[in-house]
Amino acid sequence: MDGNPKIVVVGAGAFGTALAAVAAAKEKADVTLLSRREEVAAECRRTGRNEAVLPGIELPAGLAFSADTAVLMDADIVLFAMPSQEQRAAAQSYGASIRTDATIVTCAKGMEQSTGRLLTDVLDEELPGHTIGVLSGPGFAADIAKGLPTAMVVAAADGDVAAELAGILSGPTFRLYPSADRIGVQLGGALKNVLAIACGIVEGAGLGDSARAALISRGLAEMSRFIAAKGGEGDTVRGLSGLGDLVLTATSHQSRNLRFGIALGRNGRSDGQGGELVEGAFAASVAARVAKDLGVDMPITEAVAAIIEGKLDVRTALEQLMSRPITQE
Numbered sequence: 001m002d003g004n005p006k007i008v009v010v011g012a013g014a015f016g017t018a019l020a021a022v023a024a025a026k027e028k029a030d031v032t033l034l035s036r037r038e039e040v041a042a043e044c045r046r047t048g049r050n051e052a053v054l055p056g057i058e059l060p061a062g063l064a065f066s067a068d069t070a071v072l073m074d075a076d077i078v079l080f081a082m083p084s085q086e087q088r089a090a091a092q093s094y095g096a097s098i099r100t101d102a103t104i105v106t107c108a109k110g111m112e113q114s115t116g117r118l119l120t121d122v123l124d125e126e127l128p129g130h131t132i133g134v135l136s137g138p139g140f141a142a143d144i145a146k147g148l149p150t151a152m153v154v155a156a157a158d159g160d161v162a163a164e165l166a167g168i169l170s171g172p173t174f175r176l177y178p179s180a181d182r183i184g185v186q187l188g189g190a191l192k193n194v195l196a197i198a199c200g201i202v203e204g205a206g207l208g209d210s211a212r213a214a215l216i217s218r219g220l221a222e223m224s225r226f227i228a229a230k231g232g233e234g235d236t237v238r239g240l241s242g243l244g245d246l247v248l249t250a251t252s253h254q255s256r257n258l259r260f261g262i263a264l265g266r267n268g269r270s271d272g273q274g275g276e277l278v279e280g281a282f283a284a285s286v287a288a289r290v291a292k293d294l295g296v297d298m299p300i301t302e303a304v305a306a307i308i309e310g311k312l313d314v315r316t317a318l319e320q321l322m323s324r325p326i327t328q329e
């Protein structure tokens with residue numbers, strides 16, 4: 001990408017706004033946040049904030065806001081920052097407006113529930129000919145947008161493309177590490193949400209911090225098996241998008257997945273997502289299903305899926321996990 005790349009972030013939610021904000025804070029940046037609703041773009045332009053999703057946070061003066069898909073026509077990099085289950089629909093509605101030589105980066109953490117596909121596969125399928133990357137790792141939108149130090153990962157099949165994206169999208173407070181493991185990086189983000197729900201259940205049910213530590217390490221083993229079975233690299237799970245994001249989401253009450261799990265643990269059953277996006281509630285069932293098809297052992301993920309689906313109560317799930325045969329770590 002020569003000169004000053006034009007970046008469009010599609011999806012004006014918390015994460016899309018935060019990513020647009022850090023990218024726009026750089027000198028000579030050309031960044032537009034594209035909302036599907038004109039009233040959101042107009043309100044952001046008027047106030048210089050996206051109060052509904054990042055309350056009290058001033059956005060950089062240079063950041064442009066639009067609801068007009070024409071802004072995609074000359075974009076060099078397009079970040080897809082809408083939820084996982086919306087990535088295909090977004091590709092279908094925005095694809096025709098995106099230049100074929102533009103690089104598209106999915107920033108969602110999940111897998112497609114109806115098909116069990118990876119999000120990069122969904123985008124490869126819907127947007128043939130484009131280079132598709134993945135951005136994932138530990139970082140809350142509010143922290144990123146406030147300029148608190150954050151490190152995440154950007155992956156592309158071609159490591160040189162990932163390095164170029166990392167250079168373009170990183171800023172003084174936002175550090176992106178490049179990776180060539182698209183599979184491992186995106187699955188780290190999808191699966192840690194399920195484990196964060198499990199840690200929330202443990203917290204809500206008052207099972208103690210030792211149980212949380214056990215879940216984090218046994219959960220990491222599950223993630224690792226799944227990533228390997230899907231063709232990802234073994235080391236990725238130990239990095240920012242695996243262990244890093246798992247530790248963040250499993251321990252911080254900023255996490256929607258953790259809070260959803262806490263409510264489950266307190267009530268013993270699911271009362272829905274309460275209007276908040278809880279990616280792990282989708283990922284649990286799809287990961288459990290795909291793991292079964294692949295013959296991968298994922299007892300924690302299976303238990304979380306069964307609890308969310310109302311097929312298992314928390315106490316029974318715990319008894320089942322604790323009575324599994326003792327194996328080598």
Ligand SMILES: NC(=O)C1=CN([C@@H]2O[C@H](COP(=O)(O)OP(=O)(O)OC[C@H]3O[C@@H](n4cnc5c(N)ncnc54)[C@H](OP(=O)(O)O)[C@@H]3O)[C@@H](O)[C@H]2O)C=CC1
Nearest residue numbers: 011012013014015036082083084086090108109140141277
């Ligand atoms: N929030 C965070 O801290 C982080 C989030 N992520 C990931 O980012 C993704 C988005 O999360 P987040 O920003 O928090 O979610 P939000 O609920 O804050 O925002 C989702 C946004 O996506 C928009 N949207 C939904 N469907 C479409 C579509 N088809 N086309 C265009 N826009 C669409 C919504 O628009 P509308 O308002 O019109 O409904 C909304 O603005 C998730 O996968 C999440 O895991 C990753 C790291 C950190």
Ligand SMILES: O=C(CO)COP(=O)(O)O
Nearest residue numbers: 137138139140255256257
């Ligand atoms: O992925 C995140 C931080 O890295 C955000 O987590 P939640 O979706 O659980 O809030």
